[in-house]
Amino acid sequence: MQAVMIERPGGPEVLRIVEQPRPRPKAGEVLIRVAAAGVNRPDVQQRRGLYPPPPNASEILGLDVAGIIDDVGEGVDGQYVGNPVCALVNGGGYAEFCAVPAVQCMPIPNGLSFIEGASLPEVFFTAWNNLIWLARLEHGETLLIHGGTSGVGMAGIQIARHLRGATVFATAGTEEKRAVCEAIGAQAAVDYRGAWDEGIRALTGGEGVDVILDGQAGANTQRQLDLLKYDGRLVFIASHQGSTAEVNIRTLVRRRLTITGSTLRPRPPAYKGRLARELVDHVWPLFEDGRITTRIHKVVPFTEVQEAHHILDENQQIGKVVLAVDPALAATVPSSGKRF
16 A cells, blocks of 8 residues: 655655555454545654654554545454544554544434535544533533634633633634634634733733643643633643743642643553544534534645645645545545444
């Protein structure tokens, strides 16, 4: 099969399409013939040498795919062969075939294409894991999402708005991006440059917010803690602006604040399988009735994978960039698949 490999750490030019052995599904796994693969920020970090794959994970890039089950491993019912699915994978998505634990597969929501299906797993798994499980976002709380037009940001805004009735604020760098945040459910969005914290404080009447979801960290950490209400939660999904920060522990203790974070990729299949079931139960119906949507910034041919990474490097995207691995299949809308 053809797959994308990293020649050496660096820019998009280090990505190469090479011949690789087709994987064989292990016990509990399925083999997916990939129609489309999502392009995500962790892929960029791995390409740069900043995010090595965990032990036993594929070195091939790609964390989410959509396609058709081509084969199954021991312990997986053969009835699933031919089933259209989207899946969170542990690496290996930028390839014509990808092996993945069966429990991490989900039916593509009715009415969505393989391209749209490939845009869902990584960002919705991440948003649900961090907002619902770790941050314990409650009904009616107030949430700030940094990077509101990232894939995770857009997923988080919609989950919080439609499933928790939260008041959501976001940050974004352009007027167009801020307008998109508001169109999908944010009450307001502010420019992340400058006094964004004062902007959010003004919008909340000086009260601040209950939960903040952030991927930057670094020097902004204390500003975020100062913006939280009593019992507030700050959740990190990355640390692009710095891996360390100086914080006021006395304030943290006095105001009962929580700082937490997560990396989903090393988690075992059972953990990801529980996430998959909750998404299918609670989020997929909202795709099917139109209350939640996915936004595709650009579909890039598999052979032009370097261009897909250029888009993320330049932070051009609003929503997801998707690789069309099998262009003829990727744009089609599959019939309903069986649920695992």
